[in-house]
Amino acid sequence: MDYDELLKRGKSGIPEQMEEKKRFEIPAVKKHTEGKKTIITNFNDICSTINRDPDAVAKYLLRDIGTAGVRADGRLILNGSFTNDELNGTIKKYVDNYVICKVCNLPDTNIIKVDRIDMIKCDACGASYQIKM
Template sequence: MPAADEEEQQFDFGSKKKSKKKKEDKAEMGDGEDEGVGLGGDLVGVDWSRGPVYTYDEMLTRLYKIIEDKNPTLGTKERYVLKPPQTVRVGSKKVAWVNFSELCGMMKRPVEHVVQFVLAEFGTEGSIAGAATTRAEGAGADGQLILKGRYLPKHCESLLRKYIKEYVTCEMCKSANTSLKKDSSTRLFVVECTNCGANRTAASIKSGYHSVTRGDRRAAKQAKG
């Protein structure tokens, strides 16, 4: 049937030829290997000397030295020093914190804010002696905080440590070179660090434990009666 033969011829794609590309690639790879061996042999023949071997401690020292050279303030830890609180008795029921305004100036914090914190933590009443001591940052040397109650210098010192940790120290770099600003939108205080640029919202001042005295009980009875 000639028609069938013609169809077979039309659809005859011919015999499958083997590609020579693979053989050529293999040959090229073989040539490259030979060249590589030659290069490797040349490299092995080159004279070289072994460099110094550093221990872990030596490498760690070098790393810290590089960090200190690039960032001088990061590698060193600055110590924050304050004068100890000084208190004197005023009568039989009050205590005067003599160098209170001076400590506020050293911490660079508003006197009103520190007074609010002290009164809330001690749960007592008090006021600043002298009109010149009511300025925002630091007051006159004669500024004293008069507290109702009997408080020793060690009580004031522990209170200052708590205040410094919450409202002065930066949580990122532990630096005391910070500023306290009040956000106008949230009305919350924000601690901003001058060294690393970090900022955080400080906790709001909450009233601490307030002991009920004989005068408070007497006033409560009079109010009921």
């Protein structure tokens, strides 16, 4: 399934106003295991929901769970086997640290660089603060 199709699916049937007010939810990891590898099949979907660059999320995730991996066709392929709890947990940590605004708790933020310092800039409340990537 390609990305446009996913997008259409996600939006179909949801009235516009509801969609705006919809609570922010991180999609649960969908994965399967192939030999000694764990494949997160909805990785790009997760990244587009949390509005972050898949490369940046992958880098964090690999470091957090301590393995190597590659991205391919919207999936993330990890060396080793991991449980859903581990994977959902590390993505939640990423979101808590780098997506949710620590001032207003909304996810409407962007990561920007100011003088080579990574900052969170919140579109909802206007806060900006330094983060450690």
